[in-house]
Amino acid sequence: MVSQKLDILTESSDLKKQGNAIPKITTPKLEIKDVGKIFKTKSGETVALEKTSFTVEDGEFVTILGPSGCGKSTILRIVAGLEESTSGQVLLDGQEINGPGPDRGMVFQSYTLFPWLNVKDNITFGLKLKGVPQKERDDLARYYLQLIGLTGFEKHYPIQLSGGMKQRVAIARALANDPKILIMDEPFGALDAQTRTIMQEVLLKAWEESKKTILFITHDVDESIFLADSVYVMTARPGRLKKKIPITLERPREYSMKSTVEFGNYKEELLSLIREESLKSIH
Amino acid sequence: MIKKWFTPNKEIPKKIYNSVGFITFLVVLGIWSLLSYSGFVNALFLPTPTTVLATAVKLFVSGDILFDIGISFSRVFTGFLVAALIGIPLGILMGSLRIMEGAFEPIIGFIRYMPASAFIPLLILWIGLGEAEKMSVIFLGTFFQLTLMVMDVTKNVQNDLIDVSYTLGAKNAQIFTKVILPASLPGIVDTLRITFGWAWTYLVVAEIVGASSGLGHMIMQASRFLQPDKIIVGILIIGLLGLITDIMFKSIYRASFSWMRKDGY
Ligand SMILES: Nc1ncnc2c1ncn2[C@@H]1O[C@H](COP(=O)(O)OP(=O)(O)O)[C@@H](O)[C@H]1O
Ligand SMILES: [Mg+2]
Numbered sequence: 001m002v003s004q005k006l007d008i009l010t011e012s013s014d015l016k017k018q019g020n021a022i023p024k025i026t027t028p029k030l031e032i033k034d035v036g037k038i039f040k041t042k043s044g045e046t047v048a049l050e051k052t053s054f055t056v057e058d059g060e061f062v063t064i065l066g067p068s069g070c071g072k073s074t075i076l077r078i079v080a081g082l083e084e085s086t087s088g089q090v091l092l093d094g095q096e097i098n099g100p101g102p103d104r105g106m107v108f109q110s111y112t113l114f115p116w117l118n119v120k121d122n123i124t125f126g127l128k129l130k131g132v133p134q135k136e137r138d139d140l141a142r143y144y145l146q147l148i149g150l151t152g153f154e155k156h157y158p159i160q161l162s163g164g165m166k167q168r169v170a171i172a173r174a175l176a177n178d179p180k181i182l183i184m185d186e187p188f189g190a191l192d193a194q195t196r197t198i199m200q201e202v203l204l205k206a207w208e209e210s211k212k213t214i215l216f217i218t219h220d221v222d223e224s225i226f227l228a229d230s231v232y233v234m235t236a237r238p239g240r241l242k243k244k245i246p247i248t249l250e251r252p253r254e255y256s257m258k259s260t261v262e263f264g265n266y267k268e269e270l271l272s273l274i275r276e277e278s279l280k281s282i283h
Numbered sequence: 284m285i286k287k288w289f290t291p292n293k294e295i296p297k298k299i300y301n302s303v304g305f306i307t308f309l310v311v312l313g314i315w316s317l318l319s320y321s322g323f324v325n326a327l328f329l330p331t332p333t334t335v336l337a338t339a340v341k342l343f344v345s346g347d348i349l350f351d352i353g354i355s356f357s358r359v360f361t362g363f364l365v366a367a368l369i370g371i372p373l374g375i376l377m378g379s380l381r382i383m384e385g386a387f388e389p390i391i392g393f394i395r396y397m398p399a400s401a402f403i404p405l406l407i408l409w410i411g412l413g414e415a416e417k418m419s420v421i422f423l424g425t426f427f428q429l430t431l432m433v434m435d436v437t438k439n440v441q442n443d444l445i446d447v448s449y450t451l452g453a454k455n456a457q458i459f460t461k462v463i464l465p466a467s468l469p470g471i472v473d474t475l476r477i478t479f480g481w482a483w484t485y486l487v488v489a490e491i492v493g494a495s496s497g498l499g500h501m502i503m504q505a506s507r508f509l510q511p512d513k514i515i516v517g518i519l520i521i522g523l524l525g526l527i528t529d530i531m532f533k534s535i536y537r538a539s540f541s542w543m544r545k546d547g548y
Pocket of ligand 1: 046048068069071072073074075237
């Protein structure tokens with residue numbers, strides 16, 4: 001497992017990302033079928049999510065873009081198994097999910113490293129639970145530290161890291177567990193603009209190397225385009241899928257692409273979609 | 284310069300910080316000296332610092348007081364240990380399982396307002412005047428508060444930390460041992476430090492009634508025989524013992540939780 005990953009690493013940057021290029025005929029990696037969620041609160045019922053359906057293909061990078069409070073976190077938490085849906089089902093590799101599990105790795109917006117474990121032990125937390133032997137854990141930790149650019153920080157404790165570094169470790173920790181899908185809830189939302197763009201590049205590199213399927217939530221339009229194979233736009237609450245926009249910018253993505261006309265066109269389209277929704281949620 | 288020391292929330296040099304603490308001690312000692320040496324207060328009520336010191340030396344040399352200290356310490360320690368051994372796991376369960384909180388929070392929240400000292404007559408009826416009764420007073424004085432404080436600490440473990448553990452493959456039992464416990468450990472150690480301090484304050488109450496040994500008993504005897512110097516020595520020793528255990532807990536805290544400090548020391 002490690003050696004295979006290390007091979008990929010040395011294979012040069014010729015990354016043959018297929019994604020949207022080849023049409024898929026197999027079952028999708030993730031299938032959301034009529035998933036709805038109603039929260040019961042003191043003041044009555046909140047429809048957080050109207051019946052929503054969408055799919056994520058194997059190896060695809062999907063971003064979900066929507067105004068705040070539209071149910072983005074709710075949908076992710078349902079996929080993660082941390083929240084039960086009121087209706088519908090979630091299929092992962094054709095199997096209905098039932099509660100949380102290590103096959104769906106998650107990165108949160110808040111910093112969720114275990115503060116009492118150093119960077120290396122954080123990264124190998126899930127591997128240890130699985131009973132992966134020490135030697136292999138060490139190798140994997142080294143590989144993922146390198147992947148996120150934190151070699152030399154294995155003995156540091158989370159309190160000694162910056163926000164961006166913490167999120168890098170959180171990504172490494174989720175990937176090290178080798179999940180079928182990585183779900184991320186505004187992971188860079190708390191970071192400053194500069195760190196944010198660097199983190200986007202770090203994440204893309206990790207995705208290209210690991211070939212993971214990623215479902216990524218954001219309310220940042222630039223971020224949703226820059227990262228994605230497809231952007232799903234959500235409506236204002238009660239949330240529902242409004243539109244799917246495939247992003248055909250070439251890979252690997254470069255920071256400079258953000259200033260191309262193509263990128264600008266996507267941005268314009270998404271901004272107007274989002275604006276409609278934001279206006280709705282105000283009225 | 285001086286103005287800086289009186290600016291809210293402003294750090295001051297460590298030297299100044301320590302000096303003012305020392306000065307406060309000296310002021311208290313000074314007032315005591317003034318009142319006693321001048322004869323302003325009758326020596327029968329307030330002995331001089333030198334008399335108290337002489338009495339302390341005498342008590343230590345004769346060794347009587349060491350025996351009292353030993354017995355008092357074992358009472359405080361045992362009563363507190365039992366409270367901690369039951370209170371910590373119970374508090375953790377109450378803080379993480381709503382059903383446990385629902386079952387125990389109301390009754391513990393009620394009992395904790397009952398004064399431990401008021402249970403002494405009942406305890407004497409039930410278990411007599413032996414060691415078990417003394418330890419029970421310490422137990423009653425600390426257990427309920429300790430349990431509720433541990434519950435609070437456990438409740439404050441960040442929800443996302445628990446959620447992320449599930450997504451890393453942790454099962455319910457592992458959530459307790461690998462996440463909730465280490466996350467609340469600093470808070471638990473701090474709770475132990477605070478409640479152990481309270482345990483000392485229950486000691487005298489426990490030893491006032493029906494005891495034939497211990498610091499509380501010594502203080503009661505001294506009162507009966509009008510020996511205020513002995514009373515003060517007893518009080519000071521209890522204070523010192525409390526302080527020493529407090530420092531011990533603090534150093535355990537520092538040594539165990541270096542991950543809480545940026546410099547890592
Ligand atoms: N546990 C909950 N109880 C009640 N209402 C909730 C709960 N979680 C979320 N909501 C409500 O559901 C809606 C969607 O929330 P969320 O999914 O967090 O939105 P987003 O992540 O898009 O900002 C919001 O109106 C929010 O107030
Ligand atoms: Mg959210």
